[in-house]
Amino acid sequence: MTIMAGMGGPTGTGVGPLLRGWRERRQLSQLRLALRADSSARHLSFVENGRSRPSRELLLRLAEELDVPVREHNTLLLAAGYAPHYPETPLDDPSIAALRGGLERLLTAHDPYPAVVVDGSFRVLAANRSLGLLLDGVAPHLLEPPFNAVRITLHPDGLAPRIVNLRQWRQHLLERMARQLELVRAEPLRRLYEEVSGYPVPAEEPVAGPTAGNPAAGDPAALGSPFALPFRIRHEGWVLSFLSTIATFNTPLDVTVSELAMETFLPADAATAAFLQSAVRPGNDAAGR
Structure with missing residues (x-):
């Protein structure tokens, strides 16, 4: 058996549209998601519209509440200007x-x-x-x-x-x-x-x-x-x-x-x-x- 390595990297078009896309996919209102993530609907609206930059901690909480896959956690962080949270270790490491x-x-x-x-x-x-x-x-x-x-x-x-x-x-x-x-x-x-x-x-x-x-x-x-x-x-x-x-x-x-x-x-x-x-x-x- 031989295990081969290699995975693609994350991509994104801006943290606001990405968050909105995940929220709509999960069929959650801004208010409901904000309450789950210990934030406010007003702040979340500002984030989705690009008027406010979310903190790293808030972004991770939002990703968890939205059940975002691990790779897409990193995509959201990179789109907001933060370093990835999860490593991507090659299988031959x-x-x-x-x-x-x-x-x-x-x-x-x-x-x-x-x-x-x-x-x-x-x-x-x-x-x-x-x-x-x-x-x-x-x-x-x-x-x-x-x-x-x-x-x-x-x-x-x-x-x-x-x-x-x-x-x-x-x-x-x-x-x-x-x-x-x-x-x-x-x-x-x-x-x-x-x-x-x-x-x-x-x-x-x-x-x-x-x-x-x-x-x-x-x-x-x-x-x-x-x-x-x-x-x-x-x-x-x-x-x-x-x-x-x-x-x-x-x-x-x-x-x-x-x-x-x-x-x-x-x-x-x-x-x-x-x-x-x-x-x-x-x-x-x-x-x-």
């Missing part, structure tokens, strides 16, 4: 070695089921051996590091031709990206969304044929799940079905850490679990292809 090691141990422990760590733009920073099983057949140009999880999933030269419920999974990913864009005004993420939303999509979901030991593969009803939307992908004559979970760090104090997410894939049926148990084990290179 020695000071973050313990965290990096913890992530790698979690990834390894999740084998034989796929798991991946991505940043706020869905770039893959680390993955376990089992992810290689899903990436079988992906075009080499899509795997050049740092490769992007969403691009690989939806690209016609990536996983898309093998995903049984591509229309469903595509909608899920695009909605997830849209929610991310509501939180972070990231130009690279916006460009990625525009790119992948333009990829071709089938007119209707194909029905996978049944395979030995995988009897549910040809059942159209199996495209759904009573628990969560499954990710269903063809592999070596099988249809593997996964449920996805996403974990982030609680109360992060670093920009880099705040944007890390570990996505793990759990088998959604017994056939998938049995296949992975036999395919991904010590001495078997199936996951590394």
Whole structure:
């Protein structure tokens, strides 16, 4: 496993418009936000109109009340002429070695089921051996590091031709990206969304044929799940079905850490679990292809 570093920097157009934008997004009045932040509606109005400069302490309180992401905390401070509050530590920095090691141990422990760590733009920073099983057949140009999880999933030269419920999974990913864009005004993420939303999509979901030991593969009803939307992908004559979970760090104090997410894939049926148990084990290179 290799963890790759690198994050974009903050941008802003003035602290007043930025604050107003976050307040309106959270659907709060000036009075209600001011009361929460121990200020006054008059002062907040002056700040939003550029007639007053907020103190660093007030700006941090406002950001907390507005549930502004860590990176955008720094954006607000810079727009007001203050130094950033949160550091942005590269993942290859020695000071973050313990965290990096913890992530790698979690990834390894999740084998034989796929798991991946991505940043706020869905770039893959680390993955376990089992992810290689899903990436079988992906075009080499899509795997050049740092490769992007969403691009690989939806690209016609990536996983898309093998995903049984591509229309469903595509909608899920695009909605997830849209929610991310509501939180972070990231130009690279916006460009990625525009790119992948333009990829071709089938007119209707194909029905996978049944395979030995995988009897549910040809059942159209199996495209759904009573628990969560499954990710269903063809592999070596099988249809593997996964449920996805996403974990982030609680109360992060670093920009880099705040944007890390570990996505793990759990088998959604017994056939998938049995296949992975036999395919991904010590001495078997199936996951590394």
